[in-house]
Amino acid sequence: MAVLGDSRKAVARAAGGVEWTPAFAELDPAEFPMLWALTPYGDAVFNQRQVPLLLAEFDRLPAVCGGDWVDQARELCRVVERGTHLYLWFLGD
Template sequence: MAVRGDSGEVVARAEGGVKWTAAFADLDPAGFPMLRALTPYGDAVFNQRQVPLLLTELDRLPAVLGGDWVGQARQLCQVVERGTHLYLWFIGD
């Protein structure tokens, strides 16, 4: 996970990443539209308007999908919210 600006410059980076499990695919698309965008191989990008929705979903995330990455994602969301022209990237393999 990383926060990047319009130019692609990395502004902040997480130390870890999402530990992918099949349980992500089982999330309800209506209840978790932001997190359903995550895939193990592709990138997912969230802008300033999407970050509050992502944070709400992180609050309701089933424990089986939790981990250190959730706190790191929250911190990166705050970076995006405080800045301008910043995006939170979940980077797949």
């Protein structure tokens, strides 16, 4: 996970990444449309308007899908909210 600007230069990075479990496949896309966009192999990008929706989904994320990555993602979301032309990237393998 990283926050990148328009030039794709990293502004901030997380120490780790999403801890994938089979429970991610069971998330309801109607209840978790932002997190449902994540895949272990592809990239997903969230802009400043999408970050509040993502933060709200973190609040109701089942514990089995949680971990240190959630706190790191929250911090990166705050960086995006405070800046301009910044994007939260979840970088797949």
